[in-house]
Amino acid sequence: MVARAVQQRITSKGADKCRRKFLKFFPKGFRDETYIAWERGYKWRAHERWNELLGRSTFQHLLRDGEFVEIGSRAMKSLSGTNLLFSFESMALRDAVRATPGAKMFAEGLYEFLYGRASLPRRFDEWCGVVASLPKKQSRVFTHPVVTVFGFLSQPETHIFFKPTVTRTAALRYGFELGYLSRPSWETYSGLLDFASVISHDLRDLRPRDMIDIQSFIWVNGSAEYD
Secondary structure (H helix, E strand, O other): OHHHHHHHHHHOOOHHHHHHHHHHHOOOHHHOHHHHHHHHHHHHHHHHHHHHHHOHHHHHHHHHOOOHHHHHHHHHHOOOOOOOOOHHHHHHHHHHOOOHHHHHHHHHHHHHHHHOOOOHHHHHHHHHHHHHHOOOOOOOOOOHHHHHHHHHHHOOOOOOOOOHHHHHHHHHHHOOOOOOOOOOOHHHHHHHHHHHHHHHHHOHHHOOOOHHHHHHHHHHHHOHHHO
């Protein structure tokens, strides 16, 4: 992965253009007041809300007490005030964790993904398997945003949120070969982490704090909101 990332730094021809676009909207970079208001602020507040509702010790206690539905409810509450998931994804996930069978799968699987002892690739793929197996009514719940949103909220220093269309557009403009597969898996997610690493390196003078800043940079360069 390191070799791939280095190669991308050498061959990426769109990096300067993407940087200029970001700074056009936010001249002070990741410390720009407008950037905080438009992009970082609500994502950081969601992270803080996650820590209040489902910090590791709280999550552990609820899990030990068998409060699976409560865990699912708190996870959904952590998303309030954000537009990270599409409405159909939020509704499908809420339905999936409303009753004990789905909530138990979700709670145990999410805790293992976030805090388990296995390697990250194994934990991520196992978490994908859990999400794919959740009960579903009308809309599917197994999407890249659903699979990545809680890692992003819980551990923004490690995990990044994945909106496929926007991210693929940004990667194309940046000159990074993302290697996208429609079915969520470590193979695709690891490519996204490589992309994040390249961006972090290229923007090191702007001092990105975490994956919230990196994901926001990707959003600015891939979303029609900023065209």
